[in-house]
Amino acid sequence: MKRSIALIFLLFTITTSYAQTESIAQTKRQYPSVSFNYEQGRIIPTTKFVKGENLLNHPLEHYSSYSLKILWQNPGYKEWQRVYKIPYYGGGISMSDFDDSKEIGRPVSVYGILGIPVFRLKRLQLYTEMQFGMACNWVKYDSVTNPKNLVIGGRFTVHLNLGMTAFYSFSDHFSLGAGMSFIHFSNGGMERPNRGFNIYSPSVELKYQLAGRPAVHSFNPVKRNKAVNDLYLMMGYGNHQLVEHEMDSNYFAIAGISAIFHRQFSNAIRLGIGTDLNYWMGLTANPDGTMGRRDFRNTTIGIILQPEMVIDRLTLVGGIGIYAVHLNYGNFRQTYQRLGVRYNIYKNLSLGLNVRAINFMLAEFLEFNLGYTVKGKSLRAKR
Structure with missing residues (x-):
């Protein structure tokens, strides 16, 4: 790992x-x-x-x-x-x-x-x-x-x-x-x-x-790309330890799928809104920190707003969401954040890593992910 x-x-x-x-x-x-x-x-x-x-x-x-x-x-x-x-x-x-x-x-x-x-x-x-x-x-x-x-x-x-x-x-x-x-x-x-x-x-x-200063004050402007809507699908996985049992050596898996609907506003920026569905093995851990019974209560649902910076085949990912369903935090009471990077390894297929956190300070887990982008048609072409 x-x-x-x-x-x-x-x-x-x-x-x-x-x-x-x-x-x-x-x-x-x-x-x-x-x-x-x-x-x-x-x-x-x-x-x-x-x-x-x-x-x-x-x-x-x-x-x-x-x-x-x-x-x-x-x-x-x-x-x-x-x-x-x-x-x-x-x-x-x-x-x-x-x-x-x-x-x-x-x-x-x-x-x-x-x-x-x-x-x-x-x-x-x-x-x-x-x-x-x-x-x-x-x-x-x-x-x-x-x-x-x-x-x-x-x-x-x-x-x-x-x-x-x-x-x-x-x-x-x-x-x-x-x-x-x-x-x-x-x-x-x-x-x-x-x-x-x-x-x-x-x-x-x-x-x-080494080669002197490049000519950075004058360059050919880039033609603005046509606006498009894309659907980004992601599978994520990570291991973590529980905050309330941070001295233990027990690790719990977290797996999930996400669907983010993106609108590309410029050549550099796109904004997405979507949902994160995760299954947390540790949500139903026993009081002593060991693995407990696992059922539907281990499932969390989040709604997230996700801005992204596009740099060729590299994407810098940000995001702020709220847990709509969460056993420990309750429903619509706790926000969460995502920060990471992904890279298009082949056509629309990407590989990446995110940090998931709450309260902008407390990291919850690392989210290793594999993603696929369903490309939309140009919005201008429809007009």
Whole structure:
């Protein structure tokens, strides 16, 4: 299972460089760059462990990270690059420090990167940057050797970084950046305890563009695609541990099917509404955390609004829903969220991974999924 997580997360890194690989075959000039980034941030005190219930007996406040990024920013060779106004994309590796290596370790992250421009002047540019990948080298919870770390329950976690960075180009090859980002580490409830880390951090970055700066201020605009309606069908599966029995070693399966009706509003954005039908083995667990009797009460039904960003064959998935039927939460009383990525592996067939959560903070489970899109006809063609 851990190998599967690694493969899915590395898929994001590979696919963010997909267009770059294709354009090499077209013998067009490449514009790679190397960036060195340093973050010095603050850990948000969302858990007792962070607030001071740890072996150090004081709050964990400081976070630092050193990163190396390999990026490309080609001047619109592919349509998706022009749709996103010539973004930069690639992969990175980071080493982080929480000032408590004995209980937390020094995690190493590998992730894909996408930077989308907000505005550009002649030398000053502002980008939103997204990083999505995996982190390892944690010191996880252990009832004997690491009993107070209720934040990290497994050796692998999600690495999620959302931020904004401004770059100033002081030559054709060198740029200096400064930014602010939100960082999250958790394993999606796959191995508990899993309270996770939430961090906000300013950063500085030095970028060296090996082939000089690409022409990002002028490019051929993309013709707006015709609006279409699609039906996305998904089968999902995951294992998780119960929050109320987070110290146990019992794992429960979650399987489900989803149907999302999408409307593509632009070349980059589509919005969907649909339903999630899941069967949770753990909903009827016994009071001691062992497997209980399973029947229709294990079934949950959710209604979800799901916006998505389309980047060639890669899709970034978001979503907010409400449980219409749920044994523990009641009916129409608890919202839930979905955040993930999927990739079209063959025609309309896709492979992906989502994190399902509640209250925007508590991860419930990782949702490995296989999907199929039923393509609709052009709406304009019907007029």
